[in-house]
Amino acid sequence: MCAPAWQFLRVTTDAGVEGWSEAVVEGNVRAVRGAVESLAEYIVGRNPRDVATTGTRMYTDNFLQGRPRF
Secondary structure (H helix, E strand, O other): OOOOOOEEEEEEOOOOOEEEEEEOOOOOHHHHHHHHHHHHHHOOOOOOOOHHHHHHHHHHHHHOOOOOOO
C-alpha cells in the first residue's frame, strides 16, 4: 500500500493573514509541485479576498489559451 502523497500549501499575505490548502494528484507529487510553482504568479501581489477573479484568471490563462474568454 502506498502512503498518501499530500502536499499542503501555506499562503501568507503581507498583512500576516494565513491560509492553508491541499494540492494533490495521487502519484504525481512533482507535477503538482510544478503546477503550484507555475500558478504562484497569479497569487502573488493580488487581493486575497478576490478569489473569484484570481481563480478565473488562473483557469482561463492556463487552460483556455487561444479560446474565447468568459
